[in-house]
Amino acid sequence: MIVGIIPARYASSRFPGKSLTDIKGKTMIQRVYEQSAKSKALSRLVVATDDARIYDHVLSFGGEAVMTAAHHPSGTDRCYDALQQLNNNYTYVINIQGDEPFIDPAQIDELAAALADGTTELATQMIPVHSHDMLFDKGEVKIVLNHRQEALYFSRMVIPFIKGVAEQDWHLHHNYYRHVGMYAYRTDILEQITRLSVSPLEQAESLEQLRWLEAGFKIKCIPTTYESHCIDTPEDLEKVLGFIGL
Numbered sequence: 001m002i003v004g005i006i007p008a009r010y011a012s013s014r015f016p017g018k019s020l021t022d023i024k025g026k027t028m029i030q031r032v033y034e035q036s037a038k039s040k041a042l043s044r045l046v047v048a049t050d051d052a053r054i055y056d057h058v059l060s061f062g063g064e065a066v067m068t069a070a071h072h073p074s075g076t077d078r079c080y081d082a083l084q085q086l087n088n089n090y091t092y093v094i095n096i097q098g099d100e101p102f103i104d105p106a107q108i109d110e111l112a113a114a115l116a117d118g119t120t121e122l123a124t125q126m127i128p129v130h131s132h133d134m135l136f137d138k139g140e141v142k143i144v145l146n147h148r149q150e151a152l153y154f155s156r157m158v159i160p161f162i163k164g165v166a167e168q169d170w171h172l173h174h175n176y177y178r179h180v181g182m183y184a185y186r187t188d189i190l191e192q193i194t195r196l197s198v199s200p201l202e203q204a205e206s207l208e209q210l211r212w213l214e215a216g217f218k219i220k221c222i223p224t225t226y227e228s229h230c231i232d233t234p235e236d237l238e239k240v241l242g243f244i245g246l
Contacts, residue, residue, distance in 0.1 A: 004093075
């Protein structure tokens with residue numbers, strides 16, 4: 001069984017209270033929840049929050065929520081806190097980003113399909129890079145893969161370097177992928193990774209998944225065609241609304 005958990009904080013340095021911001025008559029967290037609830041793969045869906053306002057709001061529209069500790073440094077830690085409060089024995093947790101109000105439920109099902117045999121420790125998604133600008137955008141995390149589509153490394157820099165080719169043509173000479181930040185954790189692995197200390201590579205790139213790689217865990221990377229529309233600022237919200245025509 002797979003439980004979907006949506007970590008949601010009220011405190012956000014760039015967009016305080018964004019979980020409760022109104023988007024054409026519904027809050028962001030309600031839109032994330034309702035879209036995620038359409039997934040065919042999830043046995044249960046829960047919002048994990050440290051804020052009573054978000055908790056009460058989720059209950060008001062018929063969703064399920066749990067209160068977690070306020071000190072968690074990442075959504076992964078908040079997911080594990082929530083998991084411990086649930087009574088069922090779930091095999092996997094899918095961490096659904098609380099700032100993607102227009103997530104397609106098929107994207108969740110796509111990730112869940114990779115978990116069927118129970119051997120996958122950790123999984124995430126990736127999308128091909130088809131332009132120079134996207135490839136060299138340091139806000140986009142790139143993935144280096146082995147032949148089993150497991151991550152060797154994640155970086156904000158472009159890896160690999162292509163010798164003898166102009167940089168503007170690198171994307172034409174190698175299959176580059178960028179990270180799409182939804183995670184699946186096998187529950188026993190989730191417990192283990194939340195006990196790890198911050199690692200040197202994680203500190204360098206500010207990417208928590210590097211901590212897991214440094215510790216020897218395997219992260220399966222699943223191709224997707226669904227674009228992520230994360231909302232980190234009010235400006236992001238206006239941009240996304242324009243993009244999707246609302």
